[in-house]
Amino acid sequence: MAKTSPARTCPVAAFQKMISGKYKLRIVWDLKDGPRRYGEIRSGLLRGASGSAEITPRVLSRELKALTMSGLIDRKDFGEVPPKVEYRLTRKGKSFVPVVAAIREWGERNLGEATALADAAE
Amino acid sequence: MAKTSPARTCPVAAFQKMISGKYKLRIVWDLKDGPRRYGEIRSGLLRGASGSAEITPRVLSRELKALTMSGLIDRKDFGEVPPKVEYRLTRKGKSFVPVVAAIREWGERNLGEATALADAAE
């Protein structure tokens, strides 16, 4: 047991906590294309399968704040008059993108459609 | 944006749903080393930072069932007398291991300690 983390909060547990919430991963993914404003993120985050309802500001605000505190994203507030705030990935956030990409890739391949078809003969 | 508009339940959303819960990822990770019995999984899944309390059967049972229905793991029930049940990764589950590995790797590197130190000069 030289390098076997001493019961430290499992990396996966920390990860789960960090991306807990329904939108954090999607926000990070959205931000990978560059900085986005609050409203843009909001417009891009539609709820339900129909994709009609928008996330409530309360929730988005929380997610954004959590991501900021996790150090994944950075909040940039431009002066005041007509409020303008941009969110962008930090270096850490950028390093996280490939992980999300891996998740998406796997998800697209395994959750897209043929979900539980060839799982019987395992 | 030619191919980025399906609006289909985002892969990440599906992923989040699939691994929702505090133990699913850990269970999958545990199972990567081979089949495990119910009790073994339970013993390996300790709660809290102290790692003393064990997961309650109700919860473990749910997680296991969910993972089975997701097609990530497979339940093998040996006869009856003294109940013996083994859980193992399905092909799909195995294909998912690398993703979890990526998550762990990233987590160990970014959540281990130096969490929010060099996030200012981004």
Added chain:
DNA sequence: CAGCATCCTGCGTGATACTG
């Protein structure tokens, strides 16, 4: 040993309304 049945609680998510 490997669960299931019941009860209880905190928190994540949403609706709605208001502000600098």
Added chain:
DNA sequence: CAGTATCACGCAGGATGCTG
């Protein structure tokens, strides 16, 4: 525009006790 304040609710997750 970019949030905050309040209220409400469903559900994950834990505590206990029981069973085949």
